[in-house]
Amino acid sequence: MMEFLHKRHARYFKFCMDSIPGEYTSLDTSRMTLLFYAVSGLDLLGQLDLVQDKQSVIEWVYRQQITSELCDGDLSRAGFRGSPANSSGAPLNQWDCSHVTMTYTALATLLVLGDDLSRVDRAALLSGLRALQLPDGSSLSSLHGGESDMRFVYCAAAVSYMLDDWSGMDREKTREYVLRSMRYDHGISQGPLLESHGGSTFCAVATLALMGELDSALTEQQRDGLVFWCLSRQGLGFNGRPNKQEDSCYTFWIGASLRLLDAYQFVRTDLLREFVYSTQDPITGGLSKWPGHGADPLHTYLGISGLSLAGQEGLKPIHAALNVSSDAVEVLRRAQARWRDLPPVKAVD
Amino acid sequence: MPAAAETEPAPPSMFEEGSVDDPDWVPYGERPDWRDVQPVPQDDGPEPVVRILYSERFIDVYDRFRALLASGEVSERALRLTSAALELNPANYSVWHHRRHLLQALDCPLERELEFTRQMIEDHPKNYQVWHHRRVLVERRGQPGDERRLTEIVLSQDPKNFHAWQYRQWAVRRFDLFDGELEFAERLLEEDVRNNSAWNQRYFVCNNTTGFTSEVVAREVSFCLQALRKVKQNESAWNYLRGVLFQSSAGLSGHAELTEFCDGLLEAGCRAPQLLAFVVDASAERAAAGDKEALQRALRLCDELAAEHDTIRAQYWLYRRRALAKKHNIE
Numbered sequence: 001m002m003e004f005l006h007k008r009h010a011r012y013f014k015f016c017m018d019s020i021p022g023e024y025t026s027l028d029t030s031r032m033t034l035l036f037y038a039v040s041g042l043d044l045l046g047q048l049d050l051v052q053d054k055q056s057v058i059e060w061v062y063r064q065q066i067t068s069e070l071c072d073g074d075l076s077r078a079g080f081r082g083s084p085a086n087s088s089g090a091p092l093n094q095w096d097c098s099h100v101t102m103t104y105t106a107l108a109t110l111l112v113l114g115d116d117l118s119r120v121d122r123a124a125l126l127s128g129l130r131a132l133q134l135p136d137g138s139s140l141s142s143l144h145g146g147e148s149d150m151r152f153v154y155c156a157a158a159v160s161y162m163l164d165d166w167s168g169m170d171r172e173k174t175r176e177y178v179l180r181s182m183r184y185d186h187g188i189s190q191g192p193l194l195e196s197h198g199g200s201t202f203c204a205v206a207t208l209a210l211m212g213e214l215d216s217a218l219t220e221q222q223r224d225g226l227v228f229w230c231l232s233r234q235g236l237g238f239n240g241r242p243n244k245q246e247d248s249c250y251t252f253w254i255g256a257s258l259r260l261l262d263a264y265q266f267v268r269t270d271l272l273r274e275f276v277y278s279t280q281d282p283i284t285g286g287l288s289k290w291p292g293h294g295a296d297p298l299h300t301y302l303g304i305s306g307l308s309l310a311g312q313e314g315l316k317p318i319h320a321a322l323n324v325s326s327d328a329v330e331v332l333r334r335a336q337a338r339w340r341d342l343p344p345v346k347a348v349d
Numbered sequence: 350m351p352a353a354a355e356t357e358p359a360p361p362s363m364f365e366e367g368s369v370d371d372p373d374w375v376p377y378g379e380r381p382d383w384r385d386v387q388p389v390p391q392d393d394g395p396e397p398v399v400r401i402l403y404s405e406r407f408i409d410v411y412d413r414f415r416a417l418l419a420s421g422e423v424s425e426r427a428l429r430l431t432s433a434a435l436e437l438n439p440a441n442y443s444v445w446h447h448r449r450h451l452l453q454a455l456d457c458p459l460e461r462e463l464e465f466t467r468q469m470i471e472d473h474p475k476n477y478q479v480w481h482h483r484r485v486l487v488e489r490r491g492q493p494g495d496e497r498r499l500t501e502i503v504l505s506q507d508p509k510n511f512h513a514w515q516y517r518q519w520a521v522r523r524f525d526l527f528d529g530e531l532e533f534a535e536r537l538l539e540e541d542v543r544n545n546s547a548w549n550q551r552y553f554v555c556n557n558t559t560g561f562t563s564e565v566v567a568r569e570v571s572f573c574l575q576a577l578r579k580v581k582q583n584e585s586a587w588n589y590l591r592g593v594l595f596q597s598s599a600g601l602s603g604h605a606e607l608t609e610f611c612d613g614l615l616e617a618g619c620r621a622p623q624l625l626a627f628v629v630d631a632s633a634e635r636a637a638a639g640d641k642e643a644l645q646r647a648l649r650l651c652d653e654l655a656a657e658h659d660t661i662r663a664q665y666w667l668y669r670r671r672a673l674a675k676k677h678n679i680e
Binding site (some may be wrong): 021027032035038057087089093095144146184190196228232235242249 | 407442481544584
């Protein structure tokens with residue numbers, strides 16, 4: 001396939017925004033991420049105009065917010081849910097709480113839609129973040145029922161960066177957790193001693209970058225080793241671990257890591273493009289993880305944002321650490337400027 | 350034991366009541382003994398987006414799940430409901446959490462639940478929640494079941510399943526089950542010497558048992574060379590080799606056996622990119638100690654890698670060459 005099926009992918013995302021087929025019930029608590037992929041995907045494709053009623057989408061996102069009012073004193077649950085699946089209205093049931101990945105994708109979605117984040121209960125949200133960080137520096141996904149690893153460290157860092165407030169995160173501990181997760185091959189894993197992996201590598205590198213510590217945290221040897229580990233992921237496309245199959249999502253995870261490490265110029269974008277194009281589904285639109293597997297929103301978005309890093313024509317440039325368009329980052333800057341004029345908010349313990 | 354409703358037979362166990370897919374599954378909405386529970390429909394607002402097109406059974410079950418979350422009911426029927434909810438969506442972490450809450454409140458025997466968890470893991474080996482659930486239960490219990498055997502079974506179907514490896518590392522470390530773990534990694538490498546996860550596990554064992562003493566380093570280097578003799582272009586083995594050597598003061602270029610091995614391969618005409626990359630770094634190490642011949646070798650190999658043997662990373666190798674030359678003040 002020598003062509004990028006731009007319009008077909010836009011149609012795919014537009015379709016996703018309306019409904020997802022029944023077999024995606026496993027994503028019932030993660031609908032916010034699906035929304036993010038679709039909305040931000042349309043934005044990168046320059047087709048956000050296909051979202052006819054942006055305000056109603058914004059309303060849906062804000063409906064998932066757990067504000068201090070709803071919390072009734074216990075701010076540790078504040079932030080955004082992924083969906084209303086486990087909610088039973090007010091007062092909140094005992095497990096109704098936010099999920100950090102959903103908070104990140106909610107904020108990102110709002111920015112892409114041009115919302116100024118004025119309805120985000122920042123103080124409560126930061127308290128919610130603080131409640132998720134563990135003594136070892138890693139982060140839980142939510143208060144009730146989850147594992148802790150680099151994915152959630154990244155989401156917490158992205159949220160802190162967007163809110164321009166790090167009072168919800170102990171940065172020193174975060175940095176230590178990231179460094180302890182760098183492996184013998186200089187790739188970075190989900191946690192200490194686990195296998196290094198493209199996804200966790202991005203999460204770690206982006207976290208350091210968002211904290212402004214990417215240059216200071218790594219020694220020259222670590223940085224060189226990390227760059228080479230990332231570059232070694234390329235065959236045609238990128239894989240996520242040595243001796244594993246190439247997969248379109250690493251177009252972003254590895255590509256963005258290299259971009260943040262100032263090493264993207266070493267990528268063979270011609271080969272990468274060839275691979276990503278081959279994962280396109282010409283009938284439904286969208287991208288699959290590898291040729292012929294079947295498209296899904298995650299791989300479609302990460303393949304496309306990955307192509308943006310490769311300078312693909314017709315795609316908006318992205319902010320490599322936040323994984324949104326630079327237009328969305330403009331909206332963020334305006335919101336941040338407005339907050340600076342307001343009295344400061346602090347995470348409440 | 351709960352008193353059975355008059356119009357319904359006693360359920361087969363307190364834990365579950367058959368599959369939602371069974372032809373004789375009765376929706377909760379049609380059960381007399383559930384009449385007291387007002388279903389709580391999902392409140393998706395006036396204009397939902399990314400709607401999931403749930404089946405009727407899904408809605409029936411989850412409307413009751415939400416109702417029980419709201420009421421906080423602790424009962425065996427609530428526990429059975431979570432089984433149905435998990436069958437429909439094993440990724441709903443709140444259902445799992447609620448289930449654990451109920452198991453504890455009802456003081457349920459953990460054995461049965463561990464069996465249920467094992468089943469779920471075998472059915473959904475790449476699901477985060479099932480592994481987490483088992484971990485919490487085993488922690489609660491304070492002693493392992495057959496944790497290694499479970500991960501071994503899963504790994505026999507997918508030897509690189511990240512969840513299985515992560516869980517295995519946790520269990521091995523938590524309960525000090527390192528005995529035989531090195532052999533396990535070795536066995537998997539015999540089946541597939543390119544299994545990066547198995548190489549990582551080997552490092553994990555050494556790190557947490559003997560540490561990287563000079564004997565261990567020597568042993569691991571030999572093990573690597575054995576593997577590399579089988580498959581030269583094995584990135585996992587070369588990465589492991591470098592990782593192990595990093596633990597030794599002799600560095601990349603201070604092991605005679607290794608230097609001979611690399612020279613031997615080069616002389617035999619092997620131009621595997623990972624071999625050449627290794628020799629570049631080993632030579633750069635010697636160059637830093639003043640070895641001019643080693644420097645020339647490193648520069649030459651960078652050129653060869655860029656031109657012929659690792660063209661995908663040509664730009665990188667040219668950059669390496671420039672950096673090396675600059676460091677040693679050459680053109």
